[in-house]
Amino acid sequence: MERANSYSFLIIVLVTAVSLLPWSEAHILEYDEYWTKQSAEAWNRTLASYEPNPAKIVSHLNLHADRVLKEIKHEIASNGTRRQLVRANIYNGPCMATNPIDRCWRCNPNWANNRFRLADCGLGFGHKAKGGKNGKIYVVNDSSDNDMLNPKVGTLRHAVIQKEPLWIIFDRSMVIRLNQELIMESDKTIDARGANVYIAHGAGITIQFRKNIIIHGLRIHNIQRGSGGVIRDSTDHFGFRTQSDGDGISIFGSQDIWIDHVSMTKCSDGLIDAIMGSTGITISNGHFTDHDEAMLFGASDSHTQDEKMQITVAFNHFGKRMVQRMPRCRFGYIHVVNNDYTHWNMYAIGGSMHPTIISQGNRFIAPPETTNRFAKEVTKREYVPESVWSKWTWRSQGDLFMRGAFFVQSGDPDYTSKHPELYDLIEPADAKHVEHMTKFAGSLNCKVGEAC
Secondary structure, three states: OHHHHHHHHHHHHHHHHHHHOOOHHHOEOOOOHHHHHHHHHHHHHHHHHOOOOHHHHHHHHHHHHHHHHHHHHHHHHHOOOOHHHHHOOOOOOOOOOOOHHHHOOOOOOOHHHOHHHHHHOOOHHHOOOOOOOOOEEEEEOEOOOOOOOOOOOOEHHHHHOOOOOEEEEEOOOEEEOOOOOEEOOOOEEEEOOOOOEEEEOOOOEEEEOOEEEEEEOOEEEEEOOOOOEEEEEEOOEEEEEOOOOOOOEEEEOOEEEEEEOOEEEEEOOOOEEEEOOOEEEEEEOOEEEOEEEOEEEOOOOOOHHHHHOEEEEEOOEEOOOEEEOOOEEEOOEEEEEOOEEOOOOOOOEEEEOOOEEEEEOOEEEOOOHHHHOOOOEOEEEOOOOHHHHOOOOEEEEOOEEEOOOEOOOEOOOOHHHHOOOOOOOOOOOOHHHHHHHOOOOOOOOOOOOOOO
16 A cells, blocks of 8 residues: 555656646656657747748738728628628539639639649648649548557548648548647648538647647547547657647647638637747637637747747637637747637737737727627737836727727837838728628538539
8 A cells, every 4th residue: 555655756756847847738747769869850940930021911911801802892792691691511612702812712613633733722831831732632531540659550649640742632521639749740731621510519729839830620629638648649659648638729839820711619729829939820710619719829938939939810810609719829939910809708819029010901890789788899918017017019900890899009009101111001901891801710521523
């Protein structure tokens, strides 16, 4: 009995020690030579991916969005279909691609014969993500996830650990319950077009010290914490992982990531987290519902490597029963553009540690008086007095505020005009059209041989 108690004490000490290590958030029990090398290489990629003039990326996206609106304004004027009809998947009209990303590929009925075209459609800070373009097509034909060490051929887990570039598709609709977090290798596209693919009732997706990944069209919901254990993360490496957080998608120390047309709800922790020096990220065309803490960009005030974080949040719909963190930011440069915020119960955009937040052309609809009349403010600063946060650059340009919503700006109001060498002074697409631009947010019901 005394020996058993001694072993229990040692386990408690080990777990406590691990929790205090600087890499504990990586859920790696043993930070071996492999992970040390991966971490160093990832940081070098962060430095290389970092855009020293982020306003150029902002202006480029705004230019394309404005052009699309000018091209399709007759379609918008003639189409009175309400968003609810689209959400119910009963829209039967002609293909409508109402933002520049969708305009690039969606209305081509031969999309299934040219899947790689999607890789050329990214905008924002994640525009460098090409995923598995020009690699082999890997067809997932097995929804099981039973072997974490030697995944079965044909499963999603087997596909994502391969070292070569792969474009991963699915031979049919399926529900995949991940028994442990799905740890991806670099240079991958997960493309769920043509099938209804659910990642549900199990662990989520982890992108850790990786690069060049596209995730498109997944339906992710009811994600739970993984218990941890021995998990293979590459064909030539496996290791012991501690308990995962329960994020839908966790981006950790990774670069050039594009998440597009996902539908996400009810994850144990966050829907999408990006931390530990991750940069070059675009989150676009997503539909998010029924969640409290949606997106965390930067996990700790001590993680100063997130100064290099650059993320675009564009053309998303933050919908029913959302509460807060859409996103919540530490450090970095965050461009929030042409999103539709129809629901929140605390705030929409928050942060600490002086992030730069550029909010452009979004629609913010505050909670009704009967729900929460004290949550009209879009923004929330944390842990510091106004004398500190008033110097942070949080700017709102062309946003539309409804039902009493308001955005508390900070920083130099004349910053843009004082730095014409950085900004092309291209304004965002008009916020009054955001409902149309996000009309098809979330996973699409694409059928082979038809426009999506």
